[in-house]
Amino acid sequence: MTSGLLILAQESTVVPSEFGRMVVNGISLGAIYAILALGFVIIFKATQVLNFAHGALSAMGAFLIASFATIINVPGRWMEGSPVWLQWVLSVVFALVLAALIGMALERMFLRPMIGEALFAVAIVTLGIDIIVRTITNDFIGQTSRPMGDPFGLKTVGLGCANGGFIGEADLVELCTVRIPWTTVFQMILTIALVAGVAMFFRSRTGIAMRATAWDQEVARAQGISVGRIFATAWAIGAVMAAIGGLFISMFPRRPGGVDTFTAFFAFRAFPAIILGGLDSILGAIVGGFAIGFAESAASTYLTFGFLGTGFGGVVPYIVMLLVLLIRPYGLFGTEEIRRV
Amino acid sequence: MLAVENLEVVYNDVVLVLRGISIEVPDGKIVALLGANGAGKTTTLRAITGLLDIHEGDVTKGEIRLEGVDITDELPSKRVRRGISQVMEGRRVFAELTVDDNLRAGAYINRNASKVKASYDRVMTMFPRLAERKTATAGYLSGGEQQMLAIGRALMQDPKLLILDEPSLGLAPFLVQEVRDVIVDINSQGVSVLLIEQNANMALTIADHGYIMENGKMVMDGDPTKLLKDEDVKEFYLGYHTTGEQKSFRDVKHYKRRKRWLS
Numbered sequence A: 001m002t003s004g005l006l007i008l009a010q011e012s013t014v015v016p017s018e019f020g021r022m023v024v025n026g027i028s029l030g031a032i033y034a035i036l037a038l039g040f041v042i043i044f045k046a047t048q049v050l051n052f053a054h055g056a057l058s059a060m061g062a063f064l065i066a067s068f069a070t071i072i073n074v075p076g077r078w079m080e081g082s083p084v085w086l087q088w089v090l091s092v093v094f095a096l097v098l099a100a101l102i103g104m105a106l107e108r109m110f111l112r113p114m115i116g117e118a119l120f121a122v123a124i125v126t127l128g129i130d131i132i133v134r135t136i137t138n139d140f141i142g143q144t145s146r147p148m149g150d151p152f153g154l155k156t157v158g159l160g161c162a163n164g165g166f167i168g169e170a171d172l173v174e175l176c177t178v179r180i181p182w183t184t185v186f187q188m189i190l191t192i193a194l195v196a197g198v199a200m201f202f203r204s205r206t207g208i209a210m211r212a213t214a215w216d217q218e219v220a221r222a223q224g225i226s227v228g229r230i231f232a233t234a235w236a237i238g239a240v241m242a243a244i245g246g247l248f249i250s251m252f253p254r255r256p257g258g259v260d261t262f263t264a265f266f267a268f269r270a271f272p273a274i275i276l277g278g279l280d281s282i283l284g285a286i287v288g289g290f291a292i293g294f295a296e297s298a299a300s301t302y303l304t305f306g307f308l309g310t311g312f313g314g315v316v317p318y319i320v321m322l323l324v325l326l327i328r329p330y331g332l333f334g335t336e337e338i339r340r341v
Numbered sequence B: 001m002l003a004v005e006n007l008e009v010v011y012n013d014v015v016l017v018l019r020g021i022s023i024e025v026p027d028g029k030i031v032a033l034l035g036a037n038g039a040g041k042t043t044t045l046r047a048i049t050g051l052l053d054i055h056e057g058d059v060t061k062g063e064i065r066l067e068g069v070d071i072t073d074e075l076p077s078k079r080v081r082r083g084i085s086q087v088m089e090g091r092r093v094f095a096e097l098t099v100d101d102n103l104r105a106g107a108y109i110n111r112n113a114s115k116v117k118a119s120y121d122r123v124m125t126m127f128p129r130l131a132e133r134k135t136a137t138a139g140y141l142s143g144g145e146q147q148m149l150a151i152g153r154a155l156m157q158d159p160k161l162l163i164l165d166e167p168s169l170g171l172a173p174f175l176v177q178e179v180r181d182v183i184v185d186i187n188s189q190g191v192s193v194l195l196i197e198q199n200a201n202m203a204l205t206i207a208d209h210g211y212i213m214e215n216g217k218m219v220m221d222g223d224p225t226k227l228l229k230d231e232d233v234k235e236f237y238l239g240y241h242t243t244g245e246q247k248s249f250r251d252v253k254h255y256k257r258r259k260r261w262l263s
Helices: A004-011 A018-047 A054-071 A084-114 A119-141 A182-201 A205-215 A217-222 A227-251 A263-277 A282-302 A310-314 A316-327 B041-049 B076-082 B099-106 B113-126 B128-132 B143-155 B173-188 B200-206 B224-229 B231-236 B249-256
Strands: A156-161 A165-170 A176-181 B002-011 B015-025 B030-035 B057-066 B084-087 B161-165 B192-197 B209-214 B217-222
Touching: A018 A054, A018 A176, A018 A182, A018 A205, A018 A227, A018 A263, A018 A282, A054 A084, A054 A119, A054 A227, A054 A263, A084 A119, A084 A227, A119 A263, A156 A182, A176 A182, A182 A205, A182 A227, A182 A282, A205 A217, A205 A227, A205 B099, A217 A227, A217 B076, A227 A263, A263 A282, A263 A316, A282 A310, A282 A316, A310 A316, B002 B041, B015 B030, B015 B041, B015 B057, B015 B192, B015 B217, B030 B041, B030 B173, B030 B200, B041 B057, B041 B076, B041 B084, B041 B161, B041 B192, B076 B084, B084 B143, B099 B113, B099 B143, B113 B128, B113 B143, B113 B173, B128 B143, B143 B161, B143 B173, B173 B192, B173 B200, B192 B200, B200 B224, B209 B224, B217 B224, B224 B231
Parallel strands: B030 B192, B030 B209, B084 B161, B161 B192
Antiparallel strands: A156 A165, A156 A176, B002 B015, B002 B057, B209 B217
């Protein structure tokens, strides 16, 4: 193989690629937005509720993961000697289970009594949940940033490194054309797995019942579907997705990572992705998430000249969303209202 | 099969809709329940299937029994599991789901895959039109196809008692005939049917017993052939003049005459 990269590597004149870094950042941001959008879409698809508490739930979930993984170190404190990554994964699983239970409890307390009420009223209730959950979570987090204790650390996969060859794990001082952090690789794998899982779920018995409930609760009940159980399931899954979104926010690219009082607000930046994709489409959540992630990453890398400054990347998602909505008011993949002519 | 006794239903704690009605659906029979708009037919259906609560309705008196078991206060999902299925008024298909997914949603209570498959095959042979359009979005089906889908969805629950609320609503006359034939077909497979209708002609020609409701009360019941011959039923439900000829709009005032059964 006579790739230019290899030759470069042998001659030790490796130049870090700005484009490569942009792509890696875009993937990372895209995964965050896609997972957050996915959780939001599930709750919307199942219950027709716009869940404004999603940001707060993601911060709460991230804090739960941080608690289990580093603060109280459960179950790691009882498993000395076992691999670090295993301890971490188990902590995450524990935290996700707890997040699911909290999601179900919130649904039971605040949303079950609202069944049958106007959707607008229910959306306002979720704003209230957002304030409650965010305040309590931030109180627990405090002023510091709580590390997630992820086992990946700063390790990266280098492409075209000075002495690591074309591909391989690179240490910090090595010069590489592109560096892909292990956290990004982890995010990608988890994102793909979750998307596939959710897509399959909506074809399952419970998933179809969920979509039926979203369309017409009364008819769903007439089919023997327990609407309450469907709502509880939707909120449990939504809370888990939010927690994973929170985990992603707290790992990368916000180095040094960790969950802090800003996490809940960061999650709100997924809204353009949700609306861009169409509120009720899984595919839309993924495409929207990655489109917005890449747009933001590209803008942060290239649109920094003159008056635009370095913060312009944060504005680009909203510009993209507005442009798409002008052409497709239901979002890219949103379901159009069914109208027989 | 089903026995409703002295049922009284109140909406919003004040509106008395059913004033003590009794219905009996014997095993394997078709029973027709007729009545004008607002008579309380749909309320009766909701009381039997347990959907009163979201309409702020309450059963204040009386009892509903299925095969001898009191089900008056049971959850709707439990009643479906006991074998009461319904086809709601106005079709109410899950418009955003495909035909197949509508049927699978109907089979929610059934976890046994081979049983679901059997019900599915039965529905598909009964409605070849649905088999042709099984991947179509239900909302884009024609009215007749949607009605077939709604009936098929109820059949996926493998019911012992099927309650249909105005299945002929908004359908062309030949489709009404088709729906009628389907009901007879379902009944011949051993399913008891409670048919709630405004189309008295269609309902009474297939029923084994007929009830007529007005203002939340049963005003008449009996053998369908007897009901079809009744002067009042002819005049108010079949639109015939007492002498047998069809009415003209000039005589519309005639409707103001007191019905005999109210005197």
